[in-house]
Amino acid sequence: MASLPPGLILVLGAFVLPFLKGRVLQSALLLLPALSFWHLLQYWGDGCSMGLELFGAQLELVRVDRLSLVWGYVFHIAAFLGALFALQVKSRLEHTAALSYAGAAIAAVFAGDLVTLFVYWELTAVTSVFLLWAPGGEKRLRCGMRYLIIQVMSGVLLLAGAVLQYQSTGDLAFERMELGSPASWCIFFSFGIKAAFPLLHNWLQDAYPQASPSGTVFLSAFTTKLAIYALARGFAGTDCLIWIGATMTVFPIFFAVIENDLRRVLAYSLNNQLGFMVVGIGIGTELSLNGTAAHAFAHILYKSLLFMSMGAVLTRTGTTKASELGGLYKSMPLTALFCVIGAMSISAFPLFSGFVSKSLILSAAGEGGLMLTYIVLIFASAGVVDHSGIKVPFFSFFAHDQGWKVKEAPWNMLVAMGIAAFICLLLGIAPGLLYRILPYEVDYAPYTMAHVISQLELLLFAALAFWVLVKIKVYPAELRSTNLDFDWTYRKLGPALVGRARKFIAEIHAAVLDIVFGLLHGGHTLVLRLCGPGGFFSRTWATSGSVLWIAIVLAAFLVIYLAA
Amino acid sequence: MSDLTPIPKEDARAPGGSTPPGWFEKPANINKIVKGLFIACAILLPIDLLMHKHGYFSFEHWPMFFGIFGFLAYTFIVLTASYLRRWLKRGEDYYDG
Numbered sequence: 001m002a003s004l005p006p007g008l009i010l011v012l013g014a015f016v017l018p019f020l021k022g023r024v025l026q027s028a029l030l031l032l033p034a035l036s037f038w039h040l041l042q043y044w045g046d047g048c049s050m051g052l053e054l055f056g057a058q059l060e061l062v063r064v065d066r067l068s069l070v071w072g073y074v075f076h077i078a079a080f081l082g083a084l085f086a087l088q089v090k091s092r093l094e095h096t097a098a099l100s101y102a103g104a105a106i107a108a109v110f111a112g113d114l115v116t117l118f119v120y121w122e123l124t125a126v127t128s129v130f131l132l133w134a135p136g137g138e139k140r141l142r143c144g145m146r147y148l149i150i151q152v153m154s155g156v157l158l159l160a161g162a163v164l165q166y167q168s169t170g171d172l173a174f175e176r177m178e179l180g181s182p183a184s185w186c187i188f189f190s191f192g193i194k195a196a197f198p199l200l201h202n203w204l205q206d207a208y209p210q211a212s213p214s215g216t217v218f219l220s221a222f223t224t225k226l227a228i229y230a231l232a233r234g235f236a237g238t239d240c241l242i243w244i245g246a247t248m249t250v251f252p253i254f255f256a257v258i259e260n261d262l263r264r265v266l267a268y269s270l271n272n273q274l275g276f277m278v279v280g281i282g283i284g285t286e287l288s289l290n291g292t293a294a295h296a297f298a299h300i301l302y303k304s305l306l307f308m309s310m311g312a313v314l315t316r317t318g319t320t321k322a323s324e325l326g327g328l329y330k331s332m333p334l335t336a337l338f339c340v341i342g343a344m345s346i347s348a349f350p351l352f353s354g355f356v357s358k359s360l361i362l363s364a365a366g367e368g369g370l371m372l373t374y375i376v377l378i379f380a381s382a383g384v385v386d387h388s389g390i391k392v393p394f395f396s397f398f399a400h401d402q403g404w405k406v407k408e409a410p411w412n413m414l415v416a417m418g419i420a421a422f423i424c425l426l427l428g429i430a431p432g433l434l435y436r437i438l439p440y441e442v443d444y445a446p447y448t449m450a451h452v453i454s455q456l457e458l459l460l461f462a463a464l465a466f467w468v469l470v471k472i473k474v475y476p477a478e479l480r481s482t483n484l485d486f487d488w489t490y491r492k493l494g495p496a497l498v499g500r501a502r503k504f505i506a507e508i509h510a511a512v513l514d515i516v517f518g519l520l521h522g523g524h525t526l527v528l529r530l531c532g533p534g535g536f537f538s539r540t541w542a543t544s545g546s547v548l549w550i551a552i553v554l555a556a557f558l559v560i561y562l563a564a
Numbered sequence: 565m566s567d568l569t570p571i572p573k574e575d576a577r578a579p580g581g582s583t584p585p586g587w588f589e590k591p592a593n594i595n596k597i598v599k600g601l602f603i604a605c606a607i608l609l610p611i612d613l614l615m616h617k618h619g620y621f622s623f624e625h626w627p628m629f630f631g632i633f634g635f636l637a638y639t640f641i642v643l644t645a646s647y648l649r650r651w652l653k654r655g656e657d658y659y660d661g
Contacts, residue, residue, distance in 0.1 A: 139660065253641055253645075254641065254644060254645040254648055255645075255652075257641060257642055257645035257646070258645050258646065258648065258649045258652070258653070327583065327586075327589070329586065329588060330583060330586045331583075363620075366619070366620030366621070367620065369620070371621050374620065374621065378630075378633060378637070379633075379637045379641075382633070382634050382637035382638045382641065383637070383638075383641045385634075385638065386638060386641060386642060398588055401583060401585070401589060403583060404583075405583055448618075449615055449616075450615060450616070450617050450618055450619070453608060453611055453612060453615060454612075454617075454619075454624070454629075454630040455630070456604075456608060457608050457612060457628065457629075457630035457631035457634060458630045458631070458633065458634035459634065460601065460604050460605050460608065460631070460634075461605060461630075461631040461632070461634040461635040461638075462634040462635065462637070462638040463601060464601060464602075464605055464635060465634070465635045465636075465638035465639045465642075466638065466642075467598060467601065468639075469639065469642055469643075474642075474643065474646070475642060475646075476642065476645065476646035476649060479653070480656045481649075481653045481654065481655070481656055482653075482654045482655065482656055482657075482658040482659060483649070483652040483653055483654070484651070484652045484654060485652075491659055492659075
């Protein structure tokens with residue numbers, strides 16, 4: 001037990017699930033995350049490592065320190081809440097995929113070298129794709145393939161980076177690195193794909209809305225936050241991350257505002273939240289890295305909560321399209337309440353978890369004198385108020401009553417949402433609980449008068465703007481639509497170009513064949529005419545004629561010989 | 565999108581497409597909420613002007629900076645996004661065709 005790396009209980013335990021059913025299966029679903037958490041605290045809680053020498057290379061299978069522990073804790077909480085939310089799902093494939101995926105992500109966080117990291121990194125890709133495939137259907141299959149190709153590409157880059165690093169330094173340790181060598185760039189882009197950097201982001205918005213109600217809850221928690229951890233570990237203080245992160249906070253907002261599928265709205269909003277964390281990593285001070293860790297912790301919980309509330313709506317109504325929803329607070333009052341708590345948390349309302357975590361990153365930007373970054377982050381915060389703070393709860397539970405008369409969410413979903421909502425409030429009210437587990441010592445007071453008032457101003461005046469825009473009828477209506485994003489390049493442009501190229505090559509091929517066959521045909525006809533029946537060379541000749549010809553040839557030869 | 569989202573349970577909707585109005589649909593209550601928002605914003609105004617600020621940058625000390633910035637940023641985001649829709653919007657089954 002003591003030598004079992006953290007997370008492996010979940011990975012191995014998940015493969016027992018297909019053999020269980022009924023209450024035993026449900027108990028196992030809840031017990032496995034709890035057991036794994038206990039195992040982490042019991043055997044690895046104090047921070048230590050476990051090494052192994054393999055083919056002459058030193059591997060560090062487990063490295064537990066304050067940075068990795070933050071992710072270890074919250075991944076376990078997310079796995080437990082996800083399992084509780086999924087308790088009544090019948091598909092055992094989905095349960096197995098979900099828990100092995102969670103376990104792989106936990107194990108990856110505690111990986112101390114690049115090869116171990118690569119193994120778990122790929123395992124998260126391979127296990128999570130089954131969450132997309134489990135509910136079945138041709139479109140999910142294709143979407144899962146797109147997802148898998150991109151995830152595996154990230155893994156291949158990581159492996160390439162590991163190999164290059166080993167070749168140049170002889171060391172596989174996963175430590176902080178400087179961007180510059182080919183190895184570091186490979187690893188950087190590998191992390192960037194999973195962290196959904198701008199233009200590498202579309203796998204997220206493509207895949208997350210396609211999984212089952214509970215599948216998306218799992219997906220939202222692990223892959224991207226694992227990448228955030230890896231960036232924090234490997235690239236803290238890398239300047240370009242500030243700009244990458246700032247871009248990430250801004251551009252998804254515009255897509256979220258006009259997106260109709262509320263789970264895709266949440267996927268864009270997830271992308272925007274990752275931006276805040278990436279900025280924190282780029283700044284690279286103790287305060288900002290604490291901010292990234294705290295925000296990852298808080299974010300996983302409120303984002304799970306929001307995806308759970310939309311999952312509950314999907315379970316009961318069969319849709320999460322804003323154009324189809326509205327007025328659900330009457331039939332699903334508790335789900336509505338929990339969704340609003342999640343929305344207040346992500347909007348960073350005082351007394352909710354987002355407020356105490358995001359402000360660490362903003363303060364770090366302020367202390368670093370990064371004025372433009374600071375303004376961009378405040379701007380992005382106003383955007384969060386719209387897409388996650390107002391749009392998601394408003395258009396599903398309030399807005400226009402669409403006549404839905406459904407049952408409240410199942411009890412297990414309500415309990416999972418209730419616990420998540422409780423933690424969101426708890427962290428907001430008692431931030432010390434969160435600050436205590438951060439990687440560096442925290443000397444920070446989020447609840448100063450000036451901070452609370454300025455945040456309330458930002459939020460309430462943004463809400464006021466919402467009211468004004470609705471009142472003067474310029475707030476964009478919810479329309480059934482697809483909005484073009486960068487994935488257009490590989491879902492439309494790429495295939496179109498390949499189609500054109502294929503046509504062009506086929507035309508050239510046909511033309512070349514035409515010429516070749518023409519030549520062959522001409523040659524064949526000529527040979528046939530000369531040597532075929534009745535041809536010049538096939539005729540029978542008289543002996544006298546032949547002798548005459550030989551004499552002529554000999555004479556010609558003689559003349560040429562003498563002349564030369 | 566037919567096989568991507570479960571089929572909506574049409575029978576889950578009440579006949580006529582609406583249910584009896586609840587608390588949040590009564591105009592009087594909506595007015596109360598809006599009034600509450602106005603009052604909250606109005607209360608913030610004097611506090612902002614009187615309190616001691618300790619921002620990182622000078623613009624944070626401008627009167628009502630965060631309120632005005634929040635209002636304008638929000639409006640800008642929503643209007644820009646609806647403008648972008650002209651170029652970005654396609655049919656719901658755009659990628660399925």
